Every structure is written in structure tokens, then in C-alpha cells.
Amino acid sequence: MSSFNEDDEEETYQNGTISKPKILLFGLRRSGKSSIQKVVFHKMSPNETLFLESTNKIIKDDINNSSFVQFQIWDFPGQIDFFDPTFDSDMIFGDCGALVFVIDAQDDYIEALTKLNQTVTKAYKVNPRIKFEVFIHKVDGVSDDFKMESQRDIHQRATDDLQDAGLDIHLSFHLTSIYDHSIFEAFSKVVQKLIPQLPTLENLLNILITNSGIEKAFLFDVVSKIYIATDCAPVDMQTYELCCDMIDVVIDLSDIYGLTSEAKATQEQTAFDGQSSSLIKLNNNTILYLKEVNKFLALVCILREENFIRQGVIDYNFLIFREGISQVFELRSKKMESEDDDYPLSTSVMTTGSQQYN
Known part of the structure; x- marks a missing residue:
């Protein structure tokens, strides 16, 4: 049994509130929660995660990679007991943005579905605005038929359990590895739901x-x-993988050539310098x-070679796009108490490829 009263929990809250949204990771022991966190946000190689110890207390992780991707991830031990008197449901779920429940698809997931139902039910009663995400995890090395059958079965069972409890809660399902x-x-889909802009x-x-x-x-957080x-x-997985590989190449080269040793000493986790760009031509x-x-943040585009003839138009439109992004940042930093985040931006001056670029 894991007690919630960790020594540093009270430091997270000031006057009962925190400044960043929370993403909570739940799941049974050895389901892969900590591995996911380390691979996505700490660049740990998948093979290294084999040596991670099982989580036995709540682990908090501040994500500060970009102005948009700023939140806290709380990794909960698999044996967490919601009926433990030290478990403060209101504080845990009250300002939670998203709850991610990880299910090991290669294990008997009946117990996991029971825990999923308990977790979602408990969280929804405290905060019905939470986005509920289910990662059907460890689907690597299995057939496509197995993936689809597991997703269908888990989706059906989880939905039926909630309906039997009289709850109309939407769950989003993802096949992950x-x-x-x-x-x-x-995780991109999860984070996007926390971005009001x-x-x-x-x-x-x-x-x-x-x-x-x-x-x-794509607009990427490159870290x-x-x-x-x-x-x-629609997002094609192969295209997304190509973009990710391109970012890895750019970061590796920028780490070697983009910054001086003095700059590296003063800048932590700087992905690339202010003039970074890259162009890769594929054989198709x-x-x-x-x-x-x-x-x-980086913009990664995919286009046909014949459409790249007017690179000047594309670069000019990109400058307008970047100006629009800057306006989003500026308006957000003012912390205006407005419910409408879809601000009018100066995008109408973008030119088309048929126009002359001076």
C-alpha cells in the first residue's frame, strides 16, 4: 500500500492551486507507466527501461520543454488504494487535465479493467472535465489481428462497465509501444487536449x-x-515517423555544430539555435x-518536389505563420481571463504559390 503523504507534496501547491495542468498515469504494476514517461520525456532508450524499478510511491515530473508543453506528470504506483484515508481525491483529481490509464495488452487485463473502472469512476465524481485516455500498451511484436482484437475487447468491456455503473464517460483508446x-x-493526442489554443x-x-x-x-515540440x-x-503514421527521424538528425547536428561550448554551458536542453532549418529530399x-x-518549437512540412520550386513563397508564408504563433504566445502570457482562445491572427497576408515573391 502506498501512502499519498509524501514530504514534498505540499510544496507543489500554493494556496490550494498549481500553475500547470496535471497528467496522471495510472495502471497495474509493471504495466509500463514509468517506461513511457522516461522514453517520451527523458530520451531514455527503450532497452534501458528494462532496468527500471517498479514504482512504489507517487513520482512527480515537471515538463518544461516549451511554452505550450508545460505540465506535470504524476506517476502512481500500481498498488494505489483509493480507499486509503491518506488518499486525497479532491487534491489529486481536482485540477487534473488528463488521466492516462496504461493496460498491458500482453497480460491478462481483466484485473486492469476493474482498476480502470474504479479509477475513472473516482476521478469523474471529483472532476468531470478530466480527459480519460487508455493506452493499450506493449503491442510491439504482436500481429495486427491481435492488436485490433485486444482494442475491440478492452473498449467493449470498459465501456460496458461504465454504462452498468450508470456513467456516461468518454474514453479514448490508443495502441502504444x-x-x-x-x-x-x-501522447501528442493527450497533450493537444490540454492546449486551449x-x-x-x-x-x-x-x-x-x-x-x-x-x-x-506538424508543429513539433522538438525535445x-x-x-x-x-x-x-489525417495523420499517416509513416509520415509522422519520418518527421520524428528528421528532428533527431537536426538535433544531433545542432548539438555538434549549432552552439558554442559557452552557449551549451549556459543553456539547458536547448534543442537547436535560432536559425535552424533542414531540407531532406526523399527518393520518391x-x-x-x-x-x-x-x-x-519547429514546423515540419511534407510536400512534393515540384511544389518546392517557389521556395521564396513558402518561406514568406512561414514568416507570417511564425508571427501568428508569436501572437498566440503573447496573448497567452498576458493571462487574460477570456474563455475564447481562438484569437484573430494576421494570416490573411499569406501568399499563394501562383503569386510573385519579391
Whole structure:
């Protein structure tokens, strides 16, 4: 049994509130919660996670990689007891943004589904605004049929259990593994739901690709490889993996050539410098184009080689896009108490590929 009263818990709260949203990680022991956190946010290789010890207390992790990706992750031990008098449900779930429940798909998940039902029910009664996410984890090395059958069965059982309890709660399901990019894609979806400016960012990206001949665009947090926004076109997993690989290459090269040793000594976790960009031509006449947005955000675009002829138009439109992103940051930093985060931005001056760029 794990007691909630850790020595440092009270330091997290000032006057009963915290400044960052929380993502809570729940699941049975050895389901892979800590491995997910280490791989996504601390660049630990999947093989290294084999040596992680089982979590026996609540572990908090502040994520401060970018101005948009700022939150706390709380990793809960699998044996947590909701009926323990030291478990303060109001404080745990009261300001929670998202709850991620990890289920080991390669294990008997009946007990996990029971725990999922208890966790969701407890959290929903305290805070019905929580986003509930279920990671059907460790699906690497199994057949596609097994993945689909596991997802269907878990989805059906979990939904039926909640309906039997008289609760109308939406659960989102993701097939994940730390040995491929599926865990990054799944966490991207979780983080996006915590960004109130998401409609504005998506609108900016839609305008950019429409006026630039771009097929797909992602706005990445380069440290974690989470994409905090993309355009309205469906996300193809292979395309997303290519973009992630490109970011890895750019970061590695920037770490060698982009900063002086003095700059490296004073800047922690700087992904790349202010002028970072990259262009990769694939053998299928497709181009990957990366442009720095700010110190921690990058725009990665996919387009056909014939549409890259007017690079000047694309670069000009990117400058307008970056200006729009800057306005989002400025408005957010003012902490305006407005419920409408879809602010009007100066995107109408973007030019199309048919216009002359001076």
C-alpha cells in the first residue's frame, strides 16, 4: 500500500492551486507507466527501461520543454488504494487535465479493467472535465489481428462497465509501444487536449498549407517529439515517423555544430539555435522541410518536389505563420481571463504559390 503523504507534496501547491495542468498515469504494476514517461520525456532508450524499478510511491515530473508543453506528470504506483484515508481525491483529481490509464495488452487485463473502472469512476465524481485516455500498451511484436482484437475487447468491456455503473464517460483508446513512434503519437493526442489554443494553431497550419502547396504540416515540440498541432488532413503514421527521424538528425547536428561550448554551458536542453532549418529530399520526389519557430518549437512540412520550386513563397508564408504563433504566445502570457482562445491572427497576408515573391 502506498501512502499519498509524501514530504514534498505540499510544496507543489500554493494556496490550494498549481500553475500547470496535471497528467496522471495510472495502471497495474509493471504495466509500463514509468517506461513511457522516461522514453517520451527523458530520451531514455527503450532497452534501458528494462532496468527500471517498479514504482512504489507517487513520482512527480515537471515538463518544461516549451511554452505550450508545460505540465506535470504524476506517476502512481500500481498498488494505489483509493480507499486509503491518506488518499486525497479532491487534491489529486481536482485540477487534473488528463488521466492516462496504461493496460498491458500482453497480460491478462481483466484485473486492469476493474482498476480502470474504479479509477475513472473516482476521478469523474471529483472532476468531470478530466480527459480519460487508455493506452493499450506493449503491442510491439504482436500481429495486427491481435492488436485490433485486444482494442475491440478492452473498449467493449470498459465501456460496458461504465454504462452498468450508470456513467456516461468518454474514453479514448490508443495502441502504444515504446519500441516505435506510437507512444509519441498517442501522447501528442493527450497533450493537444490540454492546449486551449489548439483551434487557433490548427487554423494557422491549414492556411499555411493551402497557400504554400504543402501536403502535411506538424508543429513539433522538438525535445519530446510530441506534435502539439497539425492540419486537418489525417495523420499517416509513416509520415509522422519520418518527421520524428528528421528532428533527431537536426538535433544531433545542432548539438555538434549549432552552439558554442559557452552557449551549451549556459543553456539547458536547448534543442537547436535560432536559425535552424533542414531540407531532406526523399527518393520518391517528396521533400521534408523543417523550419525553426522558436527555441523549442519547429514546423515540419511534407510536400512534393515540384511544389518546392517557389521556395521564396513558402518561406514568406512561414514568416507570417511564425508571427501568428508569436501572437498566440503573447496573448497567452498576458493571462487574460477570456474563455475564447481562438484569437484573430494576421494570416490573411499569406501568399499563394501562383503569386510573385519579391
